[in-house]
Amino acid sequence: MDTVNIKMLAERLGLSTSTVSRAFRGNSDISAKTKQRILEAAAAMGYQPNLYASNLRDRKSRTIAIIVPEFANNFFSQAIHGIEKVARSNGYHTLIYVTDDDYEREAAFVADIGNGRVEGVLMSVSGEEYQHGYLGVLAKRNIPFVFFDRYYDDVQATRVTANDYASSYAATRHLIDNGCTRVAYLVVNKHVSIGKIRLQGYLDAVRDAGQQPDDALVVECTNDRQEIEHRLRSAYYNLRPDGIFASVERLAIAAYRFCHQEGIAIPADLKVIGFSSLEIADLLNPGLSTVTQPAFDMGATAATVLFDALAKGLKSTPDEHITLESILIERESSVT
């Protein structure tokens, strides 16, 4: 026996498919008794309305997509959690796509999504240095989307980020206040939005403190662990920084690992602070000072904007920038 459909159920009950269908919609009128009878029989036979048929009929999927660069990352898992919560409360399902920071995969996912699979998209982008024309399919299909944390400057949509400039300034300032005179800034790519803005905060803080910014102290890293270690080594021994400000968690971790290997004492020899959503930052050796973004809220906020647009039947989200506050948590790694 194959899976039961509405027709079988209707026949079994001596009713029409329309009546059965009505038992499953909230609105249409139907006698309480019949409804009861139908639902019981449905439960007994294991009937559930076929999702794809319903979606086809209604031209909607009640599904959104989330596109993120990484997965095993506290910021994203918390943000996704926030998104999911809002999505569920709106009765929506969630499809997660992980690009592994690969711009081509991102483009492929977006293309794939264009088939009507989802009604909206939340994304944190991976390929700022490339062309973003592929996002056009979303516009063409009237699929609204929202950026969170990482966005494309040249694409219009709501962007939800933390107050990166201010917290970057504050973090740098914090190191300087604790005696640092040569703070290095670690960044994955200083030309992408997130690296750029945080860089600006760092530079301004250095300048405002009356120190001379040194280009060499802006250390560009990659996503490759080996390569990162190499850059760190070279930077540390050539430039002799006394403080490190990591623009993303991974680089703060890399700095820690490097110091552990080399026997560099934190904070005595080198003070460290970094953007991070790590819940166990306090258990590291030593406790890592962090700038912590409101990841969950960022996700939830971005989702809320998306569902607003969906509810209003908008084809895109407003071209505006929403900023939430990060907090700076001082721990042992950065204080004298």
Add this chain to the structure above:
Amino acid sequence: MDTVNIKMLAERLGLSTSTVSRAFRGNSDISAKTKQRILEAAAAMGYQPNLYASNLRDRKSRTIAIIVPEFANNFFSQAIHGIEKVARSNGYHTLIYVTDDDYEREAAFVADIGNGRVEGVLMSVSGEEYQHGYLGVLAKRNIPFVFFDRYYDDVQATRVTANDYASSYAATRHLIDNGCTRVAYLVVNKHVSIGKIRLQGYLDAVRDAGQQPDDALVVECTNDRQEIEHRLRSAYYNLRPDGIFASVERLAIAAYRFCHQEGIAIPADLKVIGFSSLEIADLLNPGLSTVTQPAFDMGATAATVLFDALAKGLKSTPDEHITLESILIERESSVT
């Protein structure tokens, strides 16, 4: 203008819908020239075959579901990564459901999935102490599923786990070899599969070392942070263990946090080892000794079993248990 469908495209080209459809299927024959023309026009108009219509027609969704208890957890993110890799290579999409360790949400998700949304399910379960009848809808719908890491004893399906008994035995033995005579075992729920099997490994190792197992040293914790701390405090000061074996990562972290607060020195006062997939276990204070499961491989293996079943058109997965090897990594927290 609304989204283009196959009919509009066909009209525009002066072709029939069947011909257009053929251009998008690999198999059916069609002249290379027409196909080319169709694909170009499709790209220009932004046409893509509607997913829901195709799925309805074909009665398949090329989508699987992953159900996990938690999300912000290294084991699961790595396992999910492994699953996604296999899924993508099979051309499948992935829907992730997070239960937050809530059995009712799990049941709700499963019910929800029964509408034909997915062709198969991979799950790590949350509600072992309850009834599992709700999984019947999957059987009824011929949706095969595979358990990974956490499973239900009373439900038949392939289970993919690590060799938990052996590594639990080894971890306990390791503490004893390092001088512990009173090893406490931390568990969330000692009656569920994962807690039970690991408990057995612990007990056997204690006995085989000629020590007297002490029921009180098996400390049952909950998922609540406050509550965990309370139990740890009571256990530590009343029982004076000299070693802790945490059956899950969260409890190892809780133990660390407790020791930090109380000024208990690890490993001098208390040695610690725990199941964990934490990538920065070496950066903790002190470096945490771990039993690390092959998370990625477990996910990938489970997914492979599922796709095998799908490919063969099976209605369920074989009732067998696949075991992968965990590794024990000694760091500072457990050695003299």
Add this chain to the structure above:
DNA sequence: TTGTAGGCGTTATCAG
């Protein structure tokens, strides 16, 4: 190689 036609399962509309 291309076109015709019917149906996948559901639900909104209209009629009774």
Add this chain to the structure above:
DNA sequence: CTGATAACGCCTACAA
């Protein structure tokens, strides 16, 4: 309150 019908968009026999 219930039933018949058509359409959502696509794909595959079958016919030409």
